[in-house]
Amino acid sequence: MSENEIDEPIDDESNATDDAFASGDIDEVETRDEEMDRLREAADSADKRVLMAQAEAENFRKRMRRDYEDQLKYAAVPLVNDILQVRDNLWRALEAAQSAEDNAGLKEGVAMVAKQLDDQLAKHGVKEIPAAGELFDPNYHEAISQMPSADHAEGMVAHVAATGFQMHERVIRPSQVVVSTGSPS
Incomplete structure (x- = not known):
């Protein structure tokens, strides 16, 4: 190396250009503008990926919160569900007490307890699913059998075997029903 070569500042871009010309790769040389455009596109792409990752993280947080x-x-x-079994037994006791005329005090007491239980359940968002005389809906009713009925059209609930309940909007026990097949003739 000569003394002049040591004192000269090294210009990487001019050396790269010289090397490209020397090897015959003139078409592959990237200008500064092209390099800047390429780097901007890479930065924009990275920004988009970051924004998508942030949006997905926010959606995940919302889903977890929900x-x-x-x-x-x-x-x-x-x-x-356990309390509803007790409620069913209270109502069965009330029905049994109605058949016996001399148990008026028992009947009133059981009726008051059953009403109090229903009120407390309603306070916590538990409500009865209407079924008697309604159109059969498999989302709310469980068909245990079918029977012909002159009083009910086809597809209507003819008899309720067990009352169904929902808590807020979710069915926690479907109504067990007998569905009418229409007129017996």
Whole structure:
């Protein structure tokens, strides 16, 4: 190396250009503007990926929050199912007491307890699913059988075997019903 070569500043771009000319790759040399455009596109692409990742993270947080709120809202469903069995027995006792005329005090007491239980369930978002005389809906009713009925059109609930309930908007026990097949003739 000569003394002049050591004192000269090294220009990487001019060396790269010289090398490209020397090897015959003139078409592959990238100008500064092209390089800037390429780098801008890469930066824009990276920005878009970051924004998409942030949006997905926010959607995940919202979904988790909604799932958590639903879990809290419906946490009492197993307890309510157990209480509904007790309610059913209270109503059966009330029906049995109605057949015996001398048990008026018992009948009133059981009726008051059953009403109090229904009021407490309603306070916590548990309500009865209407079924008698309604159009059969598999989302709310469970058909246990079918029978012809002169009083009910085809597809209507002719008899309710067990009352169904829902908590808020979720069915926790469907109504068990007998569905009419229409007129017996």
